[in-house]
Amino acid sequence: MLKITNLAKDFGGLRAVDEVSFEVGERTITGLIGPNGAGKTTTFNMVAGMFPPTSGEIYFAGERLDGKPDYYAFRSGLVRTFQIPRPFGEMTVLENLMMAPQHQLGEQFWNTWFRMGAVRAQERKLRDQAREILEFLNLDHLAGEAAKTLSGGQHKLLELGRVLMSDPKMILLDEPGAGINPTLLGEIVERITALNERGITFLIIEHNMDLVMNLCQPILVMANGKLLMEGDADSVREDPRVLEAFLGGVPA
Ligand SMILES: Nc1ncnc2c1ncn2[C@@H]1O[C@H](COP(=O)(O)OP(=O)(O)OP(=O)(O)O)[C@@H](O)[C@H]1O
Numbered sequence: 001m002l003k004i005t006n007l008a009k010d011f012g013g014l015r016a017v018d019e020v021s022f023e024v025g026e027r028t029i030t031g032l033i034g035p036n037g038a039g040k041t042t043t044f045n046m047v048a049g050m051f052p053p054t055s056g057e058i059y060f061a062g063e064r065l066d067g068k069p070d071y072y073a074f075r076s077g078l079v080r081t082f083q084i085p086r087p088f089g090e091m092t093v094l095e096n097l098m099m100a101p102q103h104q105l106g107e108q109f110w111n112t113w114f115r116m117g118a119v120r121a122q123e124r125k126l127r128d129q130a131r132e133i134l135e136f137l138n139l140d141h142l143a144g145e146a147a148k149t150l151s152g153g154q155h156k157l158l159e160l161g162r163v164l165m166s167d168p169k170m171i172l173l174d175e176p177g178a179g180i181n182p183t184l185l186g187e188i189v190e191r192i193t194a195l196n197e198r199g200i201t202f203l204i205i206e207h208n209m210d211l212v213m214n215l216c217q218p219i220l221v222m223a224n225g226k227l228l229m230e231g232d233a234d235s236v237r238e239d240p241r242v243l244e245a246f247l248g249g250v251p252a
């Protein structure tokens with residue numbers, strides 16, 4: 001579903017991502033792990049179109065995405081969440097979902113002027129969809145609360161909800177488990193699994209090894225900007241290069 005070849009990114013003299021190639025199969029939950037500074041988020045940013053790669057190619061569902069602005073990825077059904085969630089704190093949880101980017105009639109000035117009926121119908125549809133998603137995420141009891149009152153874990157769920165509003169084919173999650181209590185973590189894992197069963201493909205950056213080992217198959221390992229290996233949980237666990245990378249050694 002997603003294919004990247006020889007992807008590289010330089011920041012000044014620093015090569016953050018160094019000739020990385022991998023594929024993410026349709027309907028998989030693929031993990032992306034590696035020590036701090038390995039180049040995981042930079043890889044995500046290029047895939048999602050936040051900035052262009054220095055070199056290399058990105059294909060999503062057969063369409064070439066590298067060098068195209070982020071709405072290309074978004075429009076073809078590829079969405080991302082951020083390592084640090086960015087909700088609109090003063091708005092309610094429900095409004096945050098309704099404000100999530102999508103093809104929305106009401107955004108166009110002339111539509112709001114001449115086609116109030118159509119805009120209202122669209123807004124009702126949005127509201128229904130947002131409610132459904134909040135229910136699915138067990139956040140419906142918080143629909144009317146200001147987003148800034150949510151806990152860290154609830155923010156992660158809210159951000160998942162926001163990307164679900166666009167009806168995506170593939171979701172890039174950057175550290176869904178960071179700063180989350182074990183109960184909520186279990187809930188997020190459950191929701192990801194349920195969404196995956198409905199057909200959504202996931203690529204997940206995560207430092208929580210329990211989460212990765214239980215949820216992700218296959219697992220990609222990056223270190224120092226390079227792809228170190230790819231395999232199932234057991235082969236990753238047993239690979240001496242992975243251990244070395246996480247202990248701060250220079251990968252072979
Ligand atoms: N916008 C930027 N400008 C300059 N350097 C950057 C930028 N973004 C990332 N880097 C550098 O690129 C390297 C890779 O960073 P990246 O954020 O991709 O790592 P990561 O694997 O996501 O790490 P972490 O697990 O800590 O989130 C790091 O050395 C980082 O300092």
Ligand SMILES: [Mg+2]
Nearest residue numbers: 040041042083
């Ligand atoms: Mg990161």
